[in-house]
Structures are given as C-alpha cells and as structure tokens.
Amino acid sequence: MGKKSYDVIVIGAGMGGSSCAALLAKRGLKVLLVEKNDRAGGKALSLSKKGFAFTAWVVVAAPILDNKFEEVLREIGMEDRVNLISGVKSDSIYISPSGEYKRLPYMEPGALDPEIIFDWLELKGEERDTAMNILTEISIMPPEDIDKLNDISFDEWILSRNPPRPLYAFIVSLMCDLMFMTSVDAVVAAEAVFGLQNLFLKSGGLFCEGGYGALAEVYCDAVRENGSRVIMKAKTEKITIENGQVTGIVTDKGAFKAPVVISNAGIQPTVLKLVGEEHFSNSYTNYVKDLLPSNGMIGMRYYLDKKVIESGYGVIFSDDTPWNMERFIKAKNNTIPRKGVIFFEVPDMYDPKAAPEGKQIVMTGYWCPADPNMTKTEKKKWIDMGEETMLKAFPEIADHIESKEMYSSTQVSRLTRDQVLPGQGGECIGLGQVLGQCWKDKPSVKAPIQGLFYVGCDAGGTGVGTQQAVDSGIKVTNQVLRYHRMHAASP
Numbered sequence: 001m002g003k004k005s006y007d008v009i010v011i012g013a014g015m016g017g018s019s020c021a022a023l024l025a026k027r028g029l030k031v032l033l034v035e036k037n038d039r040a041g042g043k044a045l046s047l048s049k050k051g052f053a054f055t056a057w058v059v060v061a062a063p064i065l066d067n068k069f070e071e072v073l074r075e076i077g078m079e080d081r082v083n084l085i086s087g088v089k090s091d092s093i094y095i096s097p098s099g100e101y102k103r104l105p106y107m108e109p110g111a112l113d114p115e116i117i118f119d120w121l122e123l124k125g126e127e128r129d130t131a132m133n134i135l136t137e138i139s140i141m142p143p144e145d146i147d148k149l150n151d152i153s154f155d156e157w158i159l160s161r162n163p164p165r166p167l168y169a170f171i172v173s174l175m176c177d178l179m180f181m182t183s184v185d186a187v188v189a190a191e192a193v194f195g196l197q198n199l200f201l202k203s204g205g206l207f208c209e210g211g212y213g214a215l216a217e218v219y220c221d222a223v224r225e226n227g228s229r230v231i232m233k234a235k236t237e238k239i240t241i242e243n244g245q246v247t248g249i250v251t252d253k254g255a256f257k258a259p260v261v262i263s264n265a266g267i268q269p270t271v272l273k274l275v276g277e278e279h280f281s282n283s284y285t286n287y288v289k290d291l292l293p294s295n296g297m298i299g300m301r302y303y304l305d306k307k308v309i310e311s312g313y314g315v316i317f318s319d320d321t322p323w324n325m326e327r328f329i330k331a332k333n334n335t336i337p338r339k340g341v342i343f344f345e346v347p348d349m350y351d352p353k354a355a356p357e358g359k360q361i362v363m364t365g366y367w368c369p370a371d372p373n374m375t376k377t378e379k380k381k382w383i384d385m386g387e388e389t390m391l392k393a394f395p396e397i398a399d400h401i402e403s404k405e406m407y408s409s410t411q412v413s414r415l416t417r418d419q420v421l422p423g424q425g426g427e428c429i430g431l432g433q434v435l436g437q438c439w440k441d442k443p444s445v446k447a448p449i450q451g452l453f454y455v456g457c458d459a460g461g462t463g464v465g466t467q468q469a470v471d472s473g474i475k476v477t478n479q480v481l482r483y484h485r486m487h488a489a490s491p
C-alpha cells in the first residue's frame with residue numbers, strides 16, 4: 001500500500017497527534033499519520049446522528065485569546081478552513097444552601113463583574129473582601145511565582161486564603177472538577193492558578209463549528225496537502241524496536257518504517273502494550289505504571305423536539321458538590337451520595353448546523369471513574385444523580401425528549417485509549433494533572449528508547465484538555481524537528 005518509509009510516524013489523530021503531524025509536514029518532514037478510528041479528533045471527535053452534528057460530549061475549550069488551536073492554524077495557513085466560535089452565552093447555576101437554583105445574571109462574555117458574582121453567591125461583608133483578594137492574587141500572579149506552586153495542591157493553596165465556601169465551590173467546580181477532572185487536593189496548584197489566570201484574563205468558552213473533530217480534520221488535511229500521508233482505520237499493534245532504536249510500526253493495514261515514532265496513544269498503552277515492557281528498564285516501567293489518569297466523564301445526550309435551553313453551555317453546582325479524594329472514594333464505595341458538579345453543553349446554541357430546524361441537542365457531563373469496565377449498575381448510579389439535578393434545573397427538558405443516550409468511560413476508551421492497567425483507559429483528559437506528574441514533573445516527551453516520543457495530554461503541554469494536547473503538539477514538533485536534524489547532521 002504505497003510508500004512504506006517515512007521520516008516520522010505519528011500514531012493517533014487526536015488533538016495532540018494531528019496538530020503535531022500537521023506542523024511536521026508543513027515544516028518539510030515526510031510524515032505518516034495513522035489513526036484507528038474513521039475520523040480524527042480522539043477525545044474531542046465529532047459525531048453526526050439523526051441530523052445532529054456535534055462534539056461527542058461536553059467539550060468547552062479555554063482560553064479564547066492566544067489559543068493554541070489558532071497558533072497551529074496560522075502556521076499551516078488554514079485559518080479559513082474551520083470556524084472557532086466564542087462569545088457564546090453561558091449559564092451558571094448555584095444551588096444555594098436553602099436549595100434555590102440561582103442563575104448568574106447575564107454578563108457580556110469576557111466582562112465578568114465580581115460584584116455581581118459575589119451577590120449571586122450570597123457573600124457578605126468581609127467575605128467579599130477575601131473573595132476579591134483571592135481573585136486578584138490569581139489574576140496578577142507573575143509566572144515565577146506560579147512556578148513555585150509545583151509541590152502543593154490547589155486545595156492547600158486556596159484553603160490557606162480562607163475562601164468563603166461558595167467562592168471555593170465556584171472556583172473548584174470550574175477548574176478542578178471540569179477543566180482538570182481531578183480532585184482539588186491532588187491538582188498541582190501551579191497548573192490550577194495558571195489555568196484560572198488564563199480564564200480570567202483570556203476568557204473561556206471556545207467552540208468549533210461541526211464539533212472539535214472538524215479542527216482535527218483540518219490538521220489532517222494539512223498533512224495531506226504538504227505531501228505527507230494520513231491513513232484512517234489503521235490500528236497500530238506494535239512499535240518495532242531494533243537494538244534500542246525505533247524502526248517503525250505494525251498496523252492492521254501493514255507495516256511502515258521510520259526512525260522516529262511519536263505516539264498519541266497514551267504513555268501507558270505505548271510503553272506497556274505497543275512497545276512492550278521488555279524494551280524498558282524496570283524503573284521506567286514502574287514509573288509509567290504508577291502514573292495516574294484523570295477521572296472519567298459520564299453523561300447524557302438528550303435529543304429534543306424543541307429548543308428548551310437558551311445558553312450554549314453551563315455548570316450547576318452547590319457548596320457541597322466540589323470533589324476531593326475522600327468524597328470521591330466514599331461516593332465510589334456508596335457510603336455518600338454521588339453528588340457532584342453538572343456540566344452541560346447545547347451545541348445548536350452556537351452552531352446552527354448542530355441540530356435540525358427547531359430541534360435541540362443537550363449534553364450533560366459529570367464525574368465518574370476512568371474505568372471502562374464499570375458495570376451497568378455502577379453507571380446508573382452516577383447517571384441518576386446527574387439527571388435528577390439537570391431536570392430540576394431545566395424541568396422542560398423532560399417533556400421534549402425524542403430520544404436520549406448515555407456515554408461513559410467505556411465509549412471514551414473504545415474511541416481513544418486502550419486499557420492496559422486496572423481502572424485506566426476511559427480517562428477524560430489523559431494523565432491527571434496531579435502532584436508529582438504535572439507542571440515541572442510532567443513526563444518527558446522523549447521515551448528512553450531512541451526515536452520514540454509521546455504527544456498529547458500525557459506529555460509536553462500545559463493547560464486545559466484540548467489546549468494542553470495542542471500545546472504538546474507544538475512543543476513536540478520543535479523537539480522532534482531538532483532531533484531529526486541533529487541526527488541527519490551527525491557524521
């Protein structure tokens with residue numbers, strides 16, 4: 001099947017793999033990009049069903065200004081091929097201690113007024129001063145001070161400022177519970193403060209017409225149009241190694257050769273399955289096995305016969321919903337209710353082609369374990385909790401459901417990452433952005449095998465999900481290009 005030898009092979013056309021392959025092809029390398037699915041996008045791929053077209057689950061990107069998606073589009077000269085959408089109306093709902101579902105009054109996107117937020121969160125006197133100090137400190141913290149927060153959790157950092165509980169719940173819901181999908185007492189404070197600063201100063205709520213898969217497809221087009229090659233529906237079964245050097249890959253569509261392989265398949269599946277433990281030292285294998293995934297997301301897609309919700313996305317939370325490790329363990333063990341933050345997205349409110357005329361698709365998302373093998377009973381417990389809260393916030397949904405379907409860590413794993421360790425595979429983000437494996441301690445993008453690199457959320461990037469993956473794509477491109485040139489130049 002055509003040419004079998006390349007400068008670089010990229011395994012996986014997720015946001016990380018497709019952006020990296022696009023940039024490498026644009027910069028002149030002969031690239032082969034192989035993807036097991038029939039479309040690009042990985043954890044942010046697009047689906048089309050019954051006349052609806054959307055990102056497969058709740059995916060809200062940030063920041064809007066200086067985002068990495070456009071940085072790549074500019075370099076490949078394809079800004080006009082995809083429509084990134086900002087300025088979408090959002091809806092934040094605070095369930096007050098008295099049980100009232102309180103909506104944050106409308107503010108122009110990007111023009112958040114702290115006083116309005118403090119009123120909404122029912123903050124009083126001194127609490128408002130404390131809240132303002134915390135928001136200011138996050139907004140103006142210089143990079144060198146953020147860097148110093150590598151070894152403490154965001155929980156330790158924020159609790160030392162005595163935040164009023166509703167403000168704590170609001171910030172943790174947005175940042176740790178949605179953007180990182182990892183417990184607040186495990187998330188690295190540096191990563192959380194950096195993310196919040198970006199959100200405050202560069203705004204959040206960026207979407208893609210046709211779903212985020214459309215963006216990854218454009219990156220794939222850049223590979224093809226720069227003389228390189230993309231093969232869809234080709235699952236890599238093995239990365240081949242000879243004398244400690246990568247030589248290529250074996251897929252279900254044949255074998256291909258390259259001195260450099262970049263894997264977007266996840267560090268754990270790459271090391272433990274595609275390469276094999278026998279090619280690494282025990283200490284590296286143990287290090288890789290010890291890395292922790294982010295949590296998973298479970299939710300519903302509601303196909304409605306009427307437009308019921310008027311905002312494009314939102315969050316529903318209360319003082320009791322922020323997750324920490326203890327609460328999550330207890331929830332998994334059924335000793336407390338599985339009460340957590342709810343996220344929702346309504347793609348037809350920002351993309352007219354997302355739903356047939358007059359209809360609506362509403363997607364919800366909330367935490368669940370990353371384990372793709374969760375039982376039906378387990379899934380139902382997580383789903384029921386979320387559905388109950390969602391229908392209390394938007395009771396009209398119940399009268400207009402034409403059909404509904406659930407998604408969970410099982411589908412996420414099937415479409416993206418193989419399970420190679422217990423409890424792993426259906427993670428929402430990739431590796432968790434937790435202490436000891438993030439910020440300065442993020443795994444190196446270079447594996448201890450000649451010519452083997454990782455790209456995507458597991459290595460090389462910072463930020464929130466999709467941004468982190470593309471940030472990694474950009475950084476890995478630079479490293480691989482240097483590696484390629486140095487080897488070509490050496491005698």
Ligand SMILES: Cc1cc2nc3c(=O)[nH]c(=O)nc-3n(C[C@H](O)[C@H](O)[C@H](O)COP(=O)(O)OP(=O)(O)OC[C@H]3O[C@@H](n4cnc5c(N)ncnc54)[C@H](O)[C@@H]3O)c2cc1C
Nearest residue numbers: 012014015016036042043059060236265456457465466469
């Ligand atoms: C339910 C859910 C909600 C999310 N919400 C948000 C959000 O609100 N905001 C946000 O920014 N991010 C969100 N994310 C996270 C974000 O989508 C991911 O972090 C990001 O897209 C990961 O990109 P990646 O390149 O690291 O890897 P992936 O997306 O996992 O891509 C890996 C690719 O490699 C392919 N692959 C794997 N193994 C092989 C193989 N053996 N052979 C060939 N191909 C292979 C896969 O099919 C996939 O296409 C969400 C994710 C999920 C699942």
